[in-house]
Amino acid sequence: xxxxxxxxxxxxHGRPLMLVGVGIALFxxxxxxxxxxxxxxxxxxxxxxxxxxxxxxxYPFGTDQYGRDLLSRTIWGGRFMLLVAVTAVLICMAVGLxxxxxxxxxxxxxxxxxxLVMDSIYAFPSLVLAIMIISVFGVTIVNESxxxxxxxxxxxxxxxRSQVLAIKEMPYVDAAKSVGxxxxxxxxxxxxxxxxxxxxVVATVNFADSILTTAGLDFIGLGLPVTSPDWGIDLxxxxxxxxxxxxWTIFFSGLMILLAALxxxxxxxxxxxxxxxxxx
Amino acid sequence: xxxxxxxIVFIVMRVLPGNPVLLRFEKNANxxxxxxxxxxxxxxxxLYVQYFDYLxxxxxxxxGTSMAGDFEPVGPEILSRFPATLELTFYAFIVAVAVGVFxxxxxxxxxxxxxxxxxxxxxxxxxFPVFFLGMILQLVxxxxxxxxxxxxxxxxxxxxxxxxxxxxQYQTGIYTLDSLLSGNLTEFIDAVKHLxxxxxxxxxxxxxxxxxxxxxxxxxxxxxxxxxxxxxxxxKEKTVVYxxxxxxxxxxxxxxxxxxxxxxxxxxxxxxxEFSILGLGTYLVDRINFRDYTAxxxxxxxxxxxxxxxxxxxxxxxxxxxxxxRL
Numbered sequence: 001x002x003x004x005x006x007x008x009x010x011x012x013h014g015r016p017l018m019l020v021g022v023g024i025a026l027f028x029x030x031x032x033x034x035x036x037x038x039x040x041x042x043x044x045x046x047x048x049x050x051x052x053x054x055x056x057x058x059y060p061f062g063t064d065q066y067g068r069d070l071l072s073r074t075i076w077g078g079r080f081m082l083l084v085a086v087t088a089v090l091i092c093m094a095v096g097l098x099x100x101x102x103x104x105x106x107x108x109x110x111x112x113x114x115x116l117v118m119d120s121i122y123a124f125p126s127l128v129l130a131i132m133i134i135s136v137f138g139v140t141i142v143n144e145s146x147x148x149x150x151x152x153x154x155x156x157x158x159x160x161r162s163q164v165l166a167i168k169e170m171p172y173v174d175a176a177k178s179v180g181x182x183x184x185x186x187x188x189x190x191x192x193x194x195x196x197x198x199x200x201v202v203a204t205v206n207f208a209d210s211i212l213t214t215a216g217l218d219f220i221g222l223g224l225p226v227t228s229p230d231w232g233i234d235l236x237x238x239x240x241x242x243x244x245x246x247x248w249t250i251f252f253s254g255l256m257i258l259l260a261a262l263x264x265x266x267x268x269x270x271x272x273x274x275x276x277x278x279x280x
Numbered sequence: 281x282x283x284x285x286x287x288i289v290f291i292v293m294r295v296l297p298g299n300p301v302l303l304r305f306e307k308n309a310n311x312x313x314x315x316x317x318x319x320x321x322x323x324x325x326x327l328y329v330q331y332f333d334y335l336x337x338x339x340x341x342x343x344g345t346s347m348a349g350d351f352e353p354v355g356p357e358i359l360s361r362f363p364a365t366l367e368l369t370f371y372a373f374i375v376a377v378a379v380g381v382f383x384x385x386x387x388x389x390x391x392x393x394x395x396x397x398x399x400x401x402x403x404x405x406x407x408f409p410v411f412f413l414g415m416i417l418q419l420v421x422x423x424x425x426x427x428x429x430x431x432x433x434x435x436x437x438x439x440x441x442x443x444x445x446x447x448x449q450y451q452t453g454i455y456t457l458d459s460l461l462s463g464n465l466t467e468f469i470d471a472v473k474h475l476x477x478x479x480x481x482x483x484x485x486x487x488x489x490x491x492x493x494x495x496x497x498x499x500x501x502x503x504x505x506x507x508x509x510x511x512x513x514x515x516k517e518k519t520v521v522y523x524x525x526x527x528x529x530x531x532x533x534x535x536x537x538x539x540x541x542x543x544x545x546x547x548x549x550x551x552x553x554e555f556s557i558l559g560l561g562t563y564l565v566d567r568i569n570f571r572d573y574t575a576x577x578x579x580x581x582x583x584x585x586x587x588x589x590x591x592x593x594x595x596x597x598x599x600x601x602x603x604x605x606r607l
Contacts, residue, residue, distance in 0.1 A: 017400070123539060123587055127546035128564075132580050135568040208407060215409050216550050220565050235411060239554070242415060243430075245423055254412035261407040269403055 018270025024263035028256070032078040043072040043229035052241065055248050062248035064234070065241060074252045076229040078260060080141070081218075085210040087145035088152070089203050095149070096156025097199065101191065103157075104164035115161065118154040126151035126213050134222050144217065148210045159202050163195045197275045204268035208261040215257045231257045354578035357563070362582075363453025364433060364559035368482065368551065369544050371475055375483025376540075380490020381533070387491075388498030398495060406488025410547045414481040414554040421477060431556040433474050438467055478555040482547045486540060490533060497529035531601060538594035542587050 031038070049059055051067040061070035103114045130147035137143050167173065173190055181189070217223045218232025231253040238249030387398025422430035429435060433455055440455050441462040451458055456475070459467035501507060511517075549561030556562075560579060567575040 017403075123542050123591060124584065125542040125546040125587075127549060128580055128583055131549075131564060131568060132576065135571075135573065135576055212407070212409055213546075216411070216546070219409075219411050219550065220553055222565075222568065235409075235415070239415065242419060243423060245419075247419055250412070250415050254409060254415065257409045258407060258412060261409070262404060265403050265407045269399075 015270065015274065017266050018274070021263045021266025021268075021270060024259055025267065028078055028260050028263065029082065031075055032082050035076045035079065039072040039075045041069040041072045043068060043076045044227060045069075052244075052246055054246070061252050062246075064238065064249050070234075070248060070252060073229040073234060074231070074256055077231040077234060077253055078256060080224055080228065080230055081211050081214045081232070081257075081260065083141055084144045084148070084214045085207045087141060088148040088210045089206050091145060091149035092152050092156050092206055093199065093203065096153040097160060097195075099153075100157040100160030101164060101195070104161040105168060105191070107168075111161075114157075118157045121151065122154040122158070124151055126209065127216055130213060130217055131220075131222060134217065139223060139225075144214060144223075145210075148213055152206045152209070155206070156199070156202055159198050160195055163198060164191055167191050167194055197271075201268050201272045201275075204264045204271065208264035208268070211257065211261045211264070354575045357575070358560065358579055358582050360453065361558060361560045361563045364557055365545075365548055365552065365561060367454045367456060368475070368478055368557060368559060369541075369548050371479035372482035372486065372548070372551075373540075373544060375479055376486035376490055376544075377533075377537075379484065380487040381494050381530070383487070384491040384494025385498050385529075387495045388502065395495070398491060402488045402491035402495070404488075405484055405491070406486075408485050409550075410482055410485045411550045411554040413485060414478065414551055417477045417481050418555075428477050429474050430477065433471060433557055434467070435470050435474075438470050441467055478551050478557060481554075482544070482551045485547060486544055489536065489540060489543075493533055493536060494529060497532055501529045531598070534594060534598045534601060538591040541590045541594075545583060545587070 045068060046066045049063045049067050049069055051063060051065050053059060053063045055062045059069055059071065061074055064070055064073070099114065103111045126148055129151050130144065133147040133150075134143055167190070176185075176190055214223065215232040215235070218230055219236050221236060223232055224230050234253035235250050235257075238246070238253070241249050383398055383401065387395040418430040421428045434440065440451070440453075440458060441464045455471035456468060459465070459471055545561075548559070549564060551557070552559045552561035553565060560583070564576065564579045567579065
């Protein structure tokens, strides 16, 4: 497992990118976790300050149309999204990895049928599927995570499968088998470690995508109930104020969504560049 | 593959727990009313009957009847909203490919610092929430500088016109096309002005992928033998880059065009909501808020069919472009 983190150290391509990504991601995570402690005011308190006031010394990010302090809302706004993203990635890994490993290793018609199903889901836009699931089941962390996870599992499956298919034929796998290693042992000891680094890349991209999809759902109104502080919801409600030129209602929330998605994309790109010799 | 997609839609909407009819009514509604509604929608029949009915109906272009109000068929409604989405995605796609290919090629050609900049640009722009980018564009170009309109497809007072041949109206619903066909220049300019901001927002975000792909492909192609040979023959650098290297680098881009279409659709839903464009995206969101499940199902099915068709077309296109590929 040590080789998972090794791309983080040492010189070379892509490291600044990745470190910037890790830095921003850490910042956002810490901010979201410590929100109750560092937020200056209650984010949901209506009528706290003068409504629609631009950024000032008193309210660094300004206030929205209900007089809520936007700085507090921005600090609190990422929690739901991060939770959904983490859950979605975990579900994907828990489901996609084993299926990919087992299916590719066993091969045959089962593998082909599973691959066909996966390919069918692969092209489906995650937002549309999420909309479908949420419209029927309602909004909870689990539902949104599931919706996002379902569409991403095929990607994990594909990546794992192609790796397994390649490694499966290698001499050292045959050698292991000839010494008496059985299926699960071969998978775990030989194939899995080689698959891990590509999984990291897919997982980080998955994370970034999940943040964007959740934000999109919130924006449409299919996310959290509107009273919660959330970046996507802020964008939805701030939108109405745009014609009057009130930019601060949407700017900071939107920026945070961008930074969150960006950080994980950077990690993914940096990591890929450092572990994939072809990209250097 | 289509069958699998359609079946998935059916399963999610019908089979999984959660009675859509109940969700539509209040908890204490009259049971007779609920029963009547359920019967009218055919939801009380055995599941396999419903499944075959659903597929059979689809074969005949029947996308089900709406659950809201008057049980009107959903199909015509979907078709009337589709052109707006088609128009938006089409122009956004052009923006995406144009920006993506040129920026990517630029980065690959220059190398060094501009190349790093291009790389970061690709990642950055793709991470942008499309509605946020839309809002920024609206703010800057529509509100701070009153240059472009911020919502809708046409200004108030301008009617969409259509081509009429011998008294029969041929209207595609694509305003840019219709206005050109009917020769109405004012309408054309107006429609284009309304399209600039949303198409740019969506197109820019999608271009991220194309930027990265073009850059990677170009860098690889530039190192290949035939490029070196072309240079050795004394061809101008510009010719080498654009006529030789770029053409070959484009091939893999065609393959991902099909995949990008699905992402384009997701983005279109958000862009339409942001810019108040009455297309399939806003229709979908709208119907969900009304708990009109058959309409939602119908729209999702339509989108699934659309995506599959586009993928098929792209596959055929790729086989045509690359002589090494056999269908």
